[in-house]
Structure formats: structure tokens, C-alpha cells
Amino acid sequence: MTANTDIRYLKGVGAKRAEILKGKGIDTVGALLRFFPRKYLDWTDITAVKDALPNQNVCIKAKIATPIETVETRRGITLYKFIASDKTDRFAVTLFNQRFLAEKLKYGCEYLFYGKFDENLILRQMNSPIIKEVSFNRIEPIYNASKNMSSATIQKLVKTALSTVEMPEVLNNKIRTENRLCDINYALWNIHFPKTRDSFEMAKKRLVFEELFCLQTALSVLKTKSHSLSGCVIKNNCFSEFQKMLPFELTDAQKRVVEECICDMRSGRPMSRLVQGDVGSGKTAVAAALCFVAAKNGYQSALMAPTEILAEQHYKTFCSILKNTGINCALLTGALTQKQKTQVKNQLNNGEIDVIIGTHALIVNDVEFNNLGLVITDEQHRFGVAQRGKLAEKGNNPHTLVMSATPIPQTLAHILYGDLDISIIDMYPKGRQKVDTYCVDSSYRQRIYNYIKKFLNQGRQGYIVCPLVEENEELDLTSATEYYEDLKKNEFKDYSLGLLHGKMKPAEKEEVMQKFARGEILLLISTTVIEVGIDVPNAVIMVIENAERFGLSQLHQLRGRIGRGEFKSDCILISDSKSPETQKRLDIIKQNSDGFKIADYDLNLRGPGDFLGNRQHGIPQMRIADIFADKNVLITAKKYAEYVLNQDPTLSSPENKPLKDEVKEIYKKLNQC
Ligand code: ADP
Numbered sequence: 001m002t003a004n005t006d007i008r009y010l011k012g013v014g015a016k017r018a019e020i021l022k023g024k025g026i027d028t029v030g031a032l033l034r035f036f037p038r039k040y041l042d043w044t045d046i047t048a049v050k051d052a053l054p055n056q057n058v059c060i061k062a063k064i065a066t067p068i069e070t071v072e073t074r075r076g077i078t079l080y081k082f083i084a085s086d087k088t089d090r091f092a093v094t095l096f097n098q099r100f101l102a103e104k105l106k107y108g109c110e111y112l113f114y115g116k117f118d119e120n121l122i123l124r125q126m127n128s129p130i131i132k133e134v135s136f137n138r139i140e141p142i143y144n145a146s147k148n149m150s151s152a153t154i155q156k157l158v159k160t161a162l163s164t165v166e167m168p169e170v171l172n173n174k175i176r177t178e179n180r181l182c183d184i185n186y187a188l189w190n191i192h193f194p195k196t197r198d199s200f201e202m203a204k205k206r207l208v209f210e211e212l213f214c215l216q217t218a219l220s221v222l223k224t225k226s227h228s229l230s231g232c233v234i235k236n237n238c239f240s241e242f243q244k245m246l247p248f249e250l251t252d253a254q255k256r257v258v259e260e261c262i263c264d265m266r267s268g269r270p271m272s273r274l275v276q277g278d279v280g281s282g283k284t285a286v287a288a289a290l291c292f293v294a295a296k297n298g299y300q301s302a303l304m305a306p307t308e309i310l311a312e313q314h315y316k317t318f319c320s321i322l323k324n325t326g327i328n329c330a331l332l333t334g335a336l337t338q339k340q341k342t343q344v345k346n347q348l349n350n351g352e353i354d355v356i357i358g359t360h361a362l363i364v365n366d367v368e369f370n371n372l373g374l375v376i377t378d379e380q381h382r383f384g385v386a387q388r389g390k391l392a393e394k395g396n397n398p399h400t401l402v403m404s405a406t407p408i409p410q411t412l413a414h415i416l417y418g419d420l421d422i423s424i425i426d427m428y429p430k431g432r433q434k435v436d437t438y439c440v441d442s443s444y445r446q447r448i449y450n451y452i453k454k455f456l457n458q459g460r461q462g463y464i465v466c467p468l469v470e471e472n473e474e475l476d477l478t479s480a481t482e483y484y485e486d487l488k489k490n491e492f493k494d495y496s497l498g499l500l501h502g503k504m505k506p507a508e509k510e511e512v513m514q515k516f517a518r519g520e521i522l523l524l525i526s527t528t529v530i531e532v533g534i535d536v537p538n539a540v541i542m543v544i545e546n547a548e549r550f551g552l553s554q555l556h557q558l559r560g561r562i563g564r565g566e567f568k569s570d571c572i573l574i575s576d577s578k579s580p581e582t583q584k585r586l587d588i589i590k591q592n593s594d595g596f597k598i599a600d601y602d603l604n605l606r607g608p609g610d611f612l613g614n615r616q617h618g619i620p621q622m623r624i625a626d627i628f629a630d631k632n633v634l635i636t637a638k639k640y641a642e643y644v645l646n647q648d649p650t651l652s653s654p655e656n657k658p659l660k661d662e663v664k665e666i667y668k669k670l671n672q673c
């Protein structure tokens, strides 16, 4: 049995469990070993009862000081109650319906209790603690369990796997010695079953390094051939000609960024540049300027957007800006008929089309260009690194530009996006409407509905955003689906409503968004999937339910959907959370409109792990590393990745075989995210 053995063949697994594990992304024994615990319960770290703070998890070692009393409640719940004590104090324990556990416990014996005390001052109270024999003095791993597979089961399987296979070593001796990293098998044992806190730290350090090292190796291999010569040198700088055609004056920031790009495009090397600009900063006009310049110099350009609706939106914008210039724009998306597609492809091939705007449809194999000189990807975090490269391969070292509204600290962007240079649009177009933001609790709901109706009656549109798709019984959160049904039947029965969430098929989502863009839907009930970059200037109101559930950057991105037209726009955040932290966070959103500033606060308040929420950066989700907190490791790992690739560019030596396998895995994920 090796790391690559199908998980089904691990002792204790079988067909049914294999199915469940595969659902968690665990296909092989090796993948199981890299399924790390979500958290740990430290049964070695004992707190004295008198020192325990309320509402914090503690481990207590105490004797059961009274016989266990059984109480039947009227609602049919059986309670088991007793008093326990250590040398410092007593506390009351209540178990709910846990008969097996209660029958095992013996009056007068000592146990370990893991749980939280409530704030009762007279006699501390612990409800449903986890209880273990005192001999259980170890650090226990807790795994992401599911309904049909408990953490304890996963724990057992991991132990079997650890004793059955030796994992191959991805980090060679030199790297391990120079960075003081333990070997892989020690690391895996101690990340799952830490002997001590120190051995856990050793294990974690090594696994973080390994993960970032493999990521960097994968990214380096993918890096486009940016040091070769470009065949697409821009000789004629006709930017001023472009500016004259525009219905508005570009901001100084837009002009600077275009000039930076043109400078690259004249240099004789292919441009590789990332443009970061907050929502609404006007990235599309920058893209249009560069396509214009490329076309005037005889080169074709391609602009790739993540969705059909965004592609169509860009197409319309480009057509209106570039009309009367003789520059020929076209659209290529999955929505075209076969015949239309064939026609567009022919015209691309023979050079009749100067600027092509499209979706993933652009990277299909049979799309061929005549003279592709410039490749732009919009909302780049929505594309895998690999996809970007694929489009560029269709030209002869074309210039590439990626545009993103996700504010990533610069140093990090440099590392994550390899060789990209960075330009920032740090200014908004004049006359942009400031969005007023209000924070209220749900007692205002009726008033909010009336407020929304006032706008809808004037012909404006709006959004209501909820955190979840389906009802969740544990957390009292508003779900988009139920909310939509309810509003449609009752409060908003006279209005055209739409529902949008991530579990819908892409085509269904697209259709709803189209209807909203055309004004056929007035009020859109949605989860956070509302398209980044969508421009519906008629939408002027956004209500966000359970606002405390969203990250600051996420709230900011959402809010960027409104305030895009001539009308005054309002954003209303609803939250019943009384926690001072929540209030502070919502205040920040209320008082700030600068995405980079908000991102900074976000980073500080939430901790780096959550910063970008759901994989907004086009980098696969990390298992253990945190690209923000572990930034320094990332920099070191990059150095070593380059070193290894210098020695063995194709990773074909036997020593590098395990690394090559890992890199292949990362490609798969890069292509998915
Ligand atoms: P984003 O950077 O979020 O992609 P867009 O390119 O969609 O922003 O631009 C947002 C809106 O601002 C569009 O309606 C666009 O026409 C307008 N706009 C862009 N640049 C300017 C400018 N310099 N002056 C006035 N309006 C502008």
C-alpha cells in the first residue's frame, strides 16, 4: 500500500465509507493523511476550577462529588445532574439525554471534563461537557465531520493509514536541513496525533513550508515565458487620439495606468501587468484604451470575462466607445449558435476582427488568432492561473494584462502572481455617487420594505442579500430561498422579484442576471453570488441581512453594485448582533468607501485566514498554510522552488518525483478555481 492507493483499500474503509471520503475530496490514502484536523482538544492542559473563566473552553480534572441524579423533563428530555469538584472549587454538571455516558460515570471517581462554564456566580455550571477517563491525557485531533462520518471514525482511519504507509518525501535533505524542518512521516504523525505542543509546532512548520513550496513550484512552472522577446512591439502611441473619442475625461489614475502599460508594450518584451482598482474605478476604460492602441498598431486583442453577462456588458461598452474608429469588435460566448461561433472564429483567424470579447469560450482549442498582440483578463481572481496562460499561448508572446478589484497587499500580489508588474487605479471618476450606508436591527424591517418600495415605484431596482441558500436550523439565519418565497407571496407580491444563489446552474444564474440587467426583475434576492463587476446603474438600493456574517471586504464588494448611475444610492445593513466587535466592523463599512483601507481593517480584525473569504484570489484553498500570516515562509519557499527548478526544470529526477506528483495535484486545483 502506498500514498497513491485508492482509499477504498485502506483497512476499515470499504465501498460505502470510500464514497463518503471521496465526497470530502479524499481519494487516496495519501490524501487522507493530508486531511488535517480542524482543531485539537488539549486534554493535557488542565485548568483549576477556580481559575476557569466563563464562556471559554477549558479542561478540568475533577471528582464526581454527588450521586448522579436523573430528571425527566416535561418535554421528554432526560437530564443527568451531579456536582463535581477539584481541590479548588465545585461545579454543577448537566448532561442531556446522554444515557450511555451517564451510566458509565461513577460517583467518587475522577474524570476529565472539557467544556465551558456559564456565568453563574454562585455555583459554576457546565452543560454537556465532553468527559474522558483521566488516563486520556493527550492532544486529541478533531476532524471536519459530516452527518455520515464522525470525527472519531476519521481519527481511527488516519491512525490506520499512518501505521500502514510511508509517505514519500517532497522536501529534499538540503531544504530540510537549511530550514530546520522535520521529515514527512514525523510531521504527519504529529499533525494528527501530537505528542506534545512542541512536536505539533514542528510538524506544522514543516507542513506549511511544504504546502507553500509546492504551490510556488507549480506557479513557477506555469509562469509565462515573460523573459522572451515579444513580437508585438507598439510603435505608434495613439492614446491621445483615444482620449478625444471618450464621452468623459479619464481620471489621472486611469491615464497613468494606461501610460504604464503602453510603456511596457513598446519595450520589446511582453507586458505582464496586474491592474488593481477598486470597484467603480473605471478599469474597463483602461482596457478599451489598450485594445484601441493595439488595433491601431495592427494587433488583435482579446478580453476575457468570467461570465457571459460581464462579457456582453463589456462588448456593449466597447462597441459604443470604438464606433466610428473602423475597429471591429466581436463577442464570443457559449451562448452563440454554432453557426455564429464558426463565423466569429473564421473572422478571428483571417484577421477581420480586431477586438474579441468573450468568456472561457475564448480558450477553446479551435479558436485561432491571426495576430494576437494583447490579452486582458477581467476580474482575474475568477480565473485559474492556468487559464490565463492558455489564452496567451494563442499568440506570439502577446502582452498580458489582468484586472482585479480584489485588494491584495502588493508584496503578496507579487509573489502570488509571479512576474506580474502592478499598477493601481487609486482614484474614482468624478461625479461618482457616494453610497450612504446605514446599520439597523431587524425591528426596522417593515420600514425598510416600505423604503425599498418607494424606490421600486419610481422605476429603480434593488438587491436584498442573504448569507445562506437554505434554511439552517442551528443558526438563526435568513436563507435566500425561503426569504424569496415569503416576499413574493406577501410583502412584495405586486413586484417582479428574482432569486439568485450559488446552487443554481450557471445558465439559470445567467438568465436571472440578464433579466435584472434588462429591468424585468426589479428586486433581486441573492446570496453573495451577485456578479462581481456587474453594472446596473438603475439599481440604487441594497439591503444586506445578517450583515455580521460577512467579511468587510465582501460587504464592500457587494455595496459596489450600487451607486453606479446618476441616482443617489443607499445600502442598509441589518444585524441583530449586539457584540461590540460587530458594531465596530459595521461602523468601518459605514464610514469608509475605500476598498484598500477596508481590506486593511479586515486583515487586522478578522485575521488573515478569513481575509479573502472564499478563494477570491485564484489560488487554491490552502490545507494548512495561510498565505497572509505565513508570508515570510512563502518568500523563502519561492526561493527554494526556483532553486529546485533551476537544477531540474522538468522535475524528472527520481528524487523530485513526489514533488512532481504534488505539483500535478495543484494544477488540477488551479484549473478548478
Ligand atoms: P470597474 O473598475 O469596477 O470595472 P467600470 O469600468 O465598470 O469600473 O466603470 C464604472 C463606471 O464608471 C462605468 O459606468 C464607466 O462608464 C464609468 N467611468 C469610467 N471611467 C470614468 C471617468 N473617467 N469619468 C466618468 N465616468 C467613468
Ligand code: MG
Binding pocket: 283, 284, 378, 533
Ligand atoms: Mg469591471
